[in-house]
Amino acid sequence: MSSSRTKIFDLPRDLRSWRHPPGAAENAEPAVVPIWDDLKDLFNSKGYVLWTYQPSAHQFVAPESHLTSSGFMGASHLRDLKPVSDGVRTVLEFQSLNPLTHPARTANGQDVVIRVLAVGSNGLEHLHLLNRIATGMPTLVTGNHTLPLLDTIELQDVTFGVFPKAGGSADLLYGSWIEPSEGDILHVLVQCLEALRFLHGMDIAHRDVFKDNFLLQWYPESMLIGHIPTSRPRVYLTDFELAVSFPRHLPREKHLCVGMPLGGSMPDFNGRPMPAEVLSGKPYDPYKLDVWQLATAFCDWEASTTDGPRSSLDAVRAVLARMRDPNPKARPSAHRATEAVLAALAEVPPKRLQVPAVVLDDSSDRIRDVQTSSEGSSDARTAEVASSTGSDGSAATKGTAKRA
Incomplete structure (x- = not known):
């Protein structure tokens, strides 16, 4: 230093x-x-x-x-x-x-x-x-x-x-000038899941798991090169302003947060999609929030791969659907989601994934639909974030909000 x-x-x-x-x-x-x-x-x-x-x-x-x-x-x-x-x-x-x-x-x-x-x-x-x-x-x-x-x-x-400085944001991975295949996107998704699996194993939740916080070593373009790539870019996770960590000795069931992830460089609501449990004002599992956010970030891609040779990806779509289940207890952990996607990939011949990625024309509407479905009939309100340990021993933690 x-x-x-x-x-x-x-x-x-x-x-x-x-x-x-x-x-x-x-x-x-x-x-x-x-x-x-x-x-x-x-x-x-x-x-x-x-x-x-x-x-x-x-x-x-x-x-x-x-x-x-x-x-x-x-x-x-x-x-x-x-x-x-x-x-x-x-x-x-x-x-x-x-x-x-x-x-x-x-x-x-x-x-x-x-x-x-x-x-x-x-x-x-x-x-x-x-x-x-x-x-x-x-x-x-x-x-x-x-x-x-x-x-x-x-x-x-x-x-x-x-x-x-990394190659570029995963925000541009598809739906831009880049020419990825379904396989390219899936291998990026697996690394995003692996990133969460590591963090959660270290008792850390990111709480802002959207594509713009993942950086790629380079943009994979299998459709441009015309064949299965000889190497894959590494994915990096950045921007830990909202992240929270818990003491190693604290029981896992007490790793809880309350309210919106706010504070730091932007202490106001940042406009990110949030599941119902975050908006409820009650304690929630931040690891399951990470899982929901990642699946929501990729919902504009997976929802469009519904026919033709991409039907082999039904198992992957099913995993992503479970990851954004309105009930956080029904969502898989990052570890189980990683294993499930890897198992599904193992069943698909690489050549079947050498097809162009198709995305929704209006991904913002799709993300809003996912959030609305998650909120259901709950009282969606922004709760004040507690910064101290609750009386029951659970850690009610505070983070920093992302830009609007």
């Missing part, structure tokens, strides 16, 4: 102010916020050259300096290696939705993303959790898909985390 206290900077006072700096419009470009410009010299002294923001493209572009592969990102060899190529654009350009993050290049030419993790005590739980699973020996465990924390930098009361 490195620190610098040689100059006093006028920095946002908390994580929420970093996400929405005072005086900045809600939809302001990250570049109009001068915070990171003021910090260029600081990060340069630590060996990180900040990327430049390009207003005309509404994104950051990599510097012209020496580039070395970090192993965390790449592009298909069939994508023309030119700046205008879709494949390279996902690697050498970066879109930031708020000033919490900024891309940079290290002295040895590897690209990273710097993120504000904590301001004083605000965000310390997030930082402690990352130190537990994103550094040291746990990063060597193959089932751990957490994006590694490479370095931390302290400035006044602000802690910045440095992460490797």
